[in-house]
Amino acid sequence: MNRWTHVPFITASDGQALCHLTEASFKGLSRPRGNMPATVVLGAQWGDEGKGKLVDQLASEADWVVRFQGGSNAGHTIVIGDRKLAFHHLPSGITYSHCNLVLGDGMVIDPWKLEQELDSWHAFGGERPEGDRLFISERAHITLPYHRILDGADKEIGTTGRGIGPTYRDAIDRIGIRFVDLPSVLTDDSKISSMVNRMNLQLTAAGLEPSIDESTLKADLEWIQSRFGASVRPTGVMIDHSLKRGEFVLLEGAQGALLDISQGTYPFVTSSVTSRANATHGAGIHPGHVNRCIGVVKAYTTRVGHGPFPAELSDDVGKHLGDVGHEFGTTTGRPRRCGWLDIVPLRHAMRVNGFDEVVLTKLDVLGGIDEIEIVIGYDIDGSQVHEFPADIGSLERATPITMKLPGFPPLSLDEWLKLSREARATSQGYSVLPQEAQVYIETIEKLLGIPVTSVGVGPDREASIEKSQ
Numbered sequence: 451m452n453r454w455t456h457v458p459f460i461t462a463s464d465g466q467a468l469c470h471l472t473e474a475s476f477k478g479l480s481r482p483r484g485n486m487p488a489t490v491v492l493g494a495q496w497g498d499e500g501k502g503k504l505v506d507q508l509a510s511e512a513d514w515v516v517r518f519q520g521g522s523n524a525g526h527t528i529v530i531g532d533r534k535l536a537f538h539h540l541p542s543g544i545t546y547s548h549c550n551l552v553l554g555d556g557m558v559i560d561p562w563k564l565e566q567e568l569d570s571w572h573a574f575g576g577e578r579p580e581g582d583r584l585f586i587s588e589r590a591h592i593t594l595p596y597h598r599i600l601d602g603a604d605k606e607i608g609t610t611g612r613g614i615g616p617t618y619r620d621a622i623d624r625i626g627i628r629f630v631d632l633p634s635v636l637t638d639d640s641k642i643s644s645m646v647n648r649m650n651l652q653l654t655a656a657g658l659e660p661s662i663d664e665s666t667l668k669a670d671l672e673w674i675q676s677r678f679g680a681s682v683r684p685t686g687v688m689i690d691h692s693l694k695r696g697e698f699v700l701l702e703g704a705q706g707a708l709l710d711i712s713q714g715t716y717p718f719v720t721s722s723v724t725s726r727a728n729a730t731h732g733a734g735i736h737p738g739h740v741n742r743c744i745g746v747v748k749a750y751t752t753r754v755g756h757g758p759f760p761a762e763l764s765d766d767v768g769k770h771l772g773d774v775g776h777e778f779g780t781t782t783g784r785p786r787r788c789g790w791l792d793i794v795p796l797r798h799a800m801r802v803n804g805f806d807e808v809v810l811t812k813l814d815v816l817g818g819i820d821e822i823e824i825v826i827g828y829d830i831d832g833s834q835v836h837e838f839p840a841d842i843g844s845l846e847r848a849t850p851i852t853m854k855l856p857g858f859p860p861l862s863l864d865e866w867l868k869l870s871r872e873a874r875a876t877s878q879g880y881s882v883l884p885q886e887a888q889v890y891i892e893t894i895e896k897l898l899g900i901p902v903t904s905v906g907v908g909p910d911r912e913a914s915i916e917k918s919q
Contacts, residue, residue, distance in 0.1 A: 487741055488699045490729045493706030494745035494799040496715075496753035498777075498786060500811030501746045502528050504904075505542035505702050506911055513697035514550045515543030516689060517704065518732030519722040521558040521593055523614045524704030529909040535574065539564045541702050544571060544579065550692075551584040552685045556722065556732025558617040559586065559629075560593040561674045580681040587685040587734065588630035592674065593617045596649045596662050603656045615721040629682045632675045642668050686734020693739050701729040701740070707799035708753075715842065718757025726803040744903075745805035747796065749813045749890075752777055752786040758845035761789035761825045775815040790852065792825040793897050798838035800898060808898060811906035813887060814913075818860030822890060826897065827851040855893060858886035866907040870915050879918025880905065 489508065493499040506528045509515050517524075522538040528545060529535075535545070539559060543549035553559055572578055580586075597613030597620070620626035625648065627635060635641050642664050649667075650660035693699055703724055708714045710724040722728070730737045750771050751761050762768070768788045771777065777786035799805070816822055828835045828848035839845055861869075873882045880888050883905070891902050905915045 487696070488693060488701060488730075488735070488739040489742040489744065490701045490703070490726050490740055491744050491746065492703040492724070492726060492729070492803055492805075494747045494796055494803075494805065494808070495706045495751055495792075496708045496759075497704075497706035498525075498752055498754065499706060499746040499748045500809075500906055501703065502537065502542045503811070503906060503909070503911060503914075504744070504746055504809050505700055506545060507914065508700055509541075509543035509546050509549050511698060512543060512546075512549055512700045514552060514689060514692055514699040515541035516552040516554050516685075516699060516701050516733045517541050517557055518554040518701055518729050519556040519724060520704035520720065521612065521614050521617070522560045522563040523612045523720065527909075529911065533574070534909075535571075537567060540567050540571065540584075541700075543700065544584075545575075547577070547583075549583070551579065552689065552733070553584075553586045553590055554732050555587045555589040555686055555734045556728060557587065557590045558593050558614055558621070558722075559590050560598075560613065561678060562595075563593075563612070565677065580678065584681060585683040585685050585688065586629055586678055586681045588682050589628055589686070589734070591617055591621045591626045591628050592632075594627075594667075594670065596653070599658060599661070600652060600656055603658060618721040627671075629674075629678070632671060632679070636668070636671055636675065639664075639668075642671075689733055690735050690739075693735065699739070701733055703729065707745075707803060708795050710802075713798070713802050715757045715845065716840075718755065718842075743804055743806050744809055745796075745799065745803065745807070746809050746811060747791075747894075748811050749791060749816055750775075751789045751792050754784050754786050758842055758848070759787055759789060760794075760828055760845060760848040760850050761792040762787050763789045767819060770819060771815060774818070775812055790823045790825050790850070791894070792850070793894075794825060794828060794836060795838045796898060797836075800900070805900060807901050807903040808894070809904045809906070810891065810894065810902050813883075813890075813905050814861065814863070814866045814907045816887075816890070817858055819857040822855045822857050823852040824855065824893065824897070825850040825852050853893075855890055856886045858884040858890075863908050863910075863913075867910055867913050870907055870913050873915045873918075877918055879916060881918065882915065883907075 491501055491505050493501050525538055527534060527536050528542060539553060541551045543551055593613045597616040600616045601613045602611045646662050646664050646667055649662045653660050689699060705720045705724045707724060709720040711719050711721060726743050730739060753759050771788035777788055829851055830844050830848050869882045873879055880891060895902050903917050907913050907915060
């Protein structure tokens with residue numbers, strides 16, 4: 451049985467429970483403070499880089515996988531044999547029964563969407579992990595139907611319409627509801643009345659019909675408490691204690707570096723901080739716990755929705771990338787815009803996040819393109835630019851400066867999978883790849899100045915090739 455199943459719910463007034471938990475957790479601890487392994491996995495582009503597959507691979511040895519920001523706007527796909535699993539809230543480690551899962555402090559959680567995911571997982575694996583190895587932070591905010599309705603009014607940014615921005619806005623305005631707040635809200639009808647009035651005023655201001663009533667809102671909150679109350683925990687405390695035991699924790703980012711509210715292509719960004727700096731904050735632990743940060747980079751570039759995209763291709767190559775790469779959003783189903791690998795925003799992402807290594811995904815999609823280009827700079831108004839501009843207007847006027855490399859032949863998914871198995875069996879690493887593919891990887895390493903430690907060559911969890919040591 452999971453050792454956290456019966457941990458008492460800690461409140462500020464329950465000092466006895468807190469003392470009990472602390473004493474029990476620190477018994478027998480002898481590891482030095484420096485030996486607290488935590489790994490952060492982040493997308494280095496505009497999302498959809500293949501983080502889910504990597505976390506799924508790493509989770510085979512992890513004790514914990516923690517989501518630290520975002521909500522149901524995230525989407526990651528894991529392929530196991532002929533089965534494809536799509537998740538939005540649930541961390542990728544769900545596929546390993548030994549792995550504990552956390553929806554962290556910095557998340558905004560849609561209980562109805564989470565319920566759908568859990569039902570799908572139960573149908574697939576026969577497991578109900580909530581409260582046993584799946585825990586919801588008491589500090590996480592709740593996305594309500596009102597938030598989704600309000601988000602649907604946006605026509606400019608191209609959001610997912612999942613209510614993420616309005617939920618974070620309520621959090622910043624200090625009027626949101628966290629999971630820890632449910633008991634107190636449900637016993638105070640005046641709070642519910644005030645919430646309904648505010649929600650309907652905001653809907654009216656957005657040009658929408660007011661549609662929230664007190665009885666429905668209260669019933670929704672009662673259902674959330676009944677359905678998920680037993681899964682709510684002080685997850686930051688739990689993760690901190692586990693790290694002090696020397697357990698392996700993965701911090702899983704959602705979206706990508708270029709969608710960060712501060713460091714991305716604002717205003718065409720998500721509503722949360724997607725960077726390394728928020729990984730520990732959104733998990734409820736301190737930055738000193740992290741000893742490894744992996745940047746996940748697609749072998750080309752994609753983005754969903756509006757916003758500048760200098761590397762975008764509208765020709766046959768762009769169509770090839772979209773068709774062969776099956777580039778449709780996991781959350782929205784919208785076709786992704788496709789283009790060459792762009793080093794300029796990747797350098798920006800590296801500066802902000804301090805990647806120790808790169809995992810390159812979907813290399814196989816480039817197979818069959820005669821000549822591959824990499825964007826190494828921009829021409830903006832006649833000047834060469836190598837740093838990623840903050841100004842959207844400049845990015846919209848940017849013309850990519852590229853270097854060209856020879857392409858490599860197309861292989862079937864079975865052939866790529868055979869190569870990955872050969873690489874593992876013989877420890878040959880990248881030498882099993884076509885020579886032109888090896889040159890492409892080496893060029894990326896030189897341009898970024900950090901190693902590419904693994905390459906994905908297909909959707910299957912086994913379709914990855916590790917760099918030989």
